[in-house]
Amino acid sequence: MAILLGVDTGGTYTDAVLLRDEEVVLARAKALTTRHDLAVGVGEAVRAVLAASGIDARDVGMASLSTTLATNALVEGHGGRVALIYVGFREKDLETQGLAETLAGDPVCVLTGGHHHDGSEAAALDEPTLLAFLETHKADVSGFAVAAQFATRNPAHELRVATLVREVTGAPVSASHQLSAKLGGPKRALTAVLNARLIGMIDALIGRAEDELRAIGIDAPMMVVRGDGALMSAVQARQRPIETILSGPAASIVGARWLTGADTALVSDIGGTTTDVAMLTDGRPVIDPNGARVGPHRTMVEAVAMRTTGLGGDSEVHFVGSGLRGGVTLGPRRVVPVSLLAAEFPGVVLPALEAQLRATAPGDHDGRFVRAVQGVHAGGLGAREGDLLARIGDGVHPLGAVLRTRMEQGALKRLVARGLVQVSALTPSDACHVLGRLDAWDANAARIACELFGRRRTGAGDQLAADPSDMAQMIVDQLTHQTGLALLQAALAEDGLDEGLATHVLVQKGLGGHTGALRLDTGLAVPVVGLGASAATYYPAVGTLLGTEMILPEDASVANAIGAVVGRVTMRHSGTVTSPSEGRFRVHLDSGPEDFASADPALARLEAVLRDQAMAAAVAAGAEEIDVRISRDIRTAQAEAREVFVEATLTVEAAGRPRVAVG
Template sequence: MAILLGVDTGGTYTDAVLLRDETEVLASAKALTTRQDLAIGVGAAVSRVLEQAGVQPGEIALASLSTTLATNALVEGQGGRVGLIYVGFREGDLERHGLTEVLRGDPAVCIGGGHDHGGGEAAPLDMAALGAFLEQVGDQVSAFAVAGQFATRNPAHELAVAEAIGARTGAPVTCSHQLSARLNGPKRALTAVLNARLLGMIDALIGRAQDRLHDMGIHAPLMVVRGDGALMAAEQARLRPIETILSGPAASIVGARWLTGAQDALVSDIGGTTTDVALLRDGRPALDPAGASVGGHRTMVEAVAMRTTGLGGDSQVHVVTEGLGGGVRLGPRRVIPVALIAAEASEVVHGALDAQLRATVPGELDARFARALPGVSQAGLAPRERDLLDRLGAGVMPLQALLRTRMDHGALGRLVDRGLVQLAGVTPSDALHVLGRLDSWDAEASAKALALMVRRRVGSGERLAPDAPALAELIVNQMTEQTVHALLEAAFVEETGDFGAPPDVLARHPLVRAGLDGHRGIVAVDLRLNRDVVGLGASAPAWYPAVGDRLGCRMILPEHAGVANAIGAVVGRVTVRRSGTVTSPAEGRYRAHLPEGPEDFASPEDAMARLESHLRADAGAAAAGAEAVQFTTDRDIRTARTEAREVFVEAMITVEASGRPRMAS
């Protein structure tokens, strides 16, 4: 009998589950996610689940972790400060390729160098320009990203830059060719920047989680869920954290399949920060052929074809004052629910709420609070940001007291983006507390916060809602509508028909709304979702029955839906894919593009055999934590017909190594 431990660190809760032999759930438990040190929440959840099951730590044969940390960080624009070295490109390419937006003010430099399509050196590497850049920013960033022109055909310049950075700064470096074997330098650069931005965050999570488990007496191998649902060794995840984006959502898909046996269904997982929707087809989740897209960024990461929306139980509630009726809008940013921040700092929160309720005029910052997160790098902070952080100190503070000038607002936004400060405000979770459908934290604080929000006026001059319960119902109804939109968008993406508009436009089209309402006039309009929906997440029972009614579909809410991610984390397989390219730079010459540089052969078969041998060795080494590893090879060979004969053009070789993770005795 093998006992397996699955852990999922979500935006609000950390879940732990114990399985026996991948066939039976022994116990599950939850603890609040501790953003300042995620290992505290991991340890609390694991301790509780071990106690519930009566299992000793030494009995655990395998531990596996899924996390929404990377996904949430990209959705919320958080992460470390990064320096980008763009080799062989021009300054204007940063703006033209969208990298300026991704960098968000982080330093970047374009230096001479790079290679051509065949892997030959296009220009010498400008080490002097690199040295000047490192001298200027070396102590202002937490990591570096390096992207060279045609680096997948010859990574020599990327490797030389990485070596120089290591020698001068000691900072971690992400090379773009290590993340993808495909062309498209700008997209590889974007992926490298995001990977570098996540390095410190994921390294801290995994390192602290391993330490906490060891301290508890759990010495089993630790695996981490990738964005495609496969497992990877913790050591690899620390080097390639970008591959953990959509880790939590991918684990939820694996968990949904295990819990329900569903073959064809939409799976919708609501957490504190995001709603993640994917399609199960023939029992398998499809991978996104264009690469994972999170937070508006299209990466080169292989991941489940998932639509991630900034909508969850902890989404910030915004008051819409435009129009006569007004209303509310949810997300995309996550904030701490007022009920939760009050449970942690009752005197400060209730004191501020009571004072704001006594005021005769409602304020823009009513029921909003901030707290600092310790242990996050403060490198590169401007003086105003540092002053604001010092003013905030180690406690909780109302924004009314914290923000003194307009410029303070911008500084606070930058601190939030860096993950140095967390905001608290009204959320859908607060609405559930007011309605008595949730009692996890301080319902009285939620009621006060919503009482403050209803005082806001809409375009007609009327209050937003008559009272706090009425506003709570308004927020719940808005959650239903935005969840319906998220599911419809995912459905329209998968539709084969041409409806003449993008999925997001279709989901909000008046005809779609009329169809959901069952419009009956001269024209009768009906619309429903023609797939079952598997609803996952701890709060799914609170939200999803109304969503199923609205969409006219069967809503499946399985037992253990609240810990599906943790279950999916431990029932997956170790799967490693490695890809490379063979080209033909001249007639009779065939080039295998290898990490140590290109090698030429007299026949395409020899070149492909050499590349495949290297890929099998690399994939096998990466899958070393698995048992009974099996290899499969895919050769995508492109040819062209000239003068009545087939001519080799290019081949993409992909080797996959797969097996179950090795367990402790």
């Protein structure tokens, strides 16, 4: 009997499940996600699920982790300060693909060097400038990214830069050609920057999680879910953390299929931070051909075609003061629910809320608190950010007590973006406590927070909400509305239509079955599988809004953890053969270009190298019974009445089940 452990670290909860032979769920458990050290929550969830099942830790044959850490970090703009080394490009190329915006002031070194399309060197690598840059920044960044022009055709300069970075700084370095075999330098650079930014986070999570499992008595190797739903080893995830973006959502799609057997459906997974929507077609998740997109970032990472929206149970509630009636909107930033913070620090939060409620006039920061996150690298801070962080210290404070000027609001945003500080404010989770739909934390604190928020004045001068229950219902209704929009946008995109139509007045009128001189009927034509701990709370109303079947499986709250252990190890490696001149066929390898006199031996050489790489990666991930599939995309053109070879792309996929110790 094989015992499989699946763990998913979400924005609010960490889930654990035990499966027997991928057939039966033996037990499930939850623990609060511990943002300061995610492995603590992992350990608590694993201990709880072992206790619930009566299974001995030594009998666990495989452990697998899915995580929203990378996804949430990119959505919320978190991650370490990194440096980009940009070889062979121009300064203005930084504006392409939103690269400069993503760097957000992090240091950049633009060097001469790079290669031509055929893999020949365009210019010598400027090593003196690189070495000076490394000496300047080796102490104030957590990692480096390198992207060189046409590195996928010849990675020599990226490899040399990576060597020098390690020798001078000892810091991790992400080379773009190792993350994608596709052309498109700026987009590869963006992917490398994001990978470098995530390395510290994912490395710490995996290392600490492995320590927790060993302390519990689990010696099985740990796997990690990739963004396409396949599994990779923990070592591979530490080297390429960017591939774990959409890990949690991808695991949920795999779990949804396992739980429901659905062939065609939209899958919507609501967590604390995000709502993730994807399409199941013929029982398989649709893969995004353009690379994973998370928030504003379009990467070159192969992943499930997932629409990730900053909308969840812990989304921040914002006041909409325009118009006579006013209202609220949610997200995209996650905050700590006031009711949760009050449960953790009852002697601080509740008295502060009560004092704010007694005040005759509402304050700008009523119901909002702030605390520092311990153990995060704080290098490169400006004076204003450093002063504010020191003022926050180790305690929990009402936000109005630490912000002295309006200028410091910008400093606070930058600290939050760096993951150094957490803000607590009103959320849908708090609203559910007020409405009696949730009873996990401090409902009294949630009620006061709703009352404080409802005191705001609309454009007509009226109070936004008469009592806390009205305020709470307004928040839940808004979550229903925004979730419906996310699903409509996904359906429109799936049908090749403009997703902006989701907010069109005709579509919105049609949701209510508008009848008059014109009859309108809008809704979804496929069922929705609702996943997440709060799916049963929020999603029945969403199904009613969209006029579709809402499938809520029994284990919807732990679908991600289930998906983490029922996937396969799949390793894909791609390469290219070009024809720089007639009668010459060039194979582009990591070791450098190799030329052949005809196409067949060139293709055979590339296939052999890719097969070895894919098999080695699959074996390193712990796969067994490995199957290999090879696909060839050969482009030709007609010239003078004959067919001419232009370019070929080969992809080798090695897939197998992860090796499981059977007890």
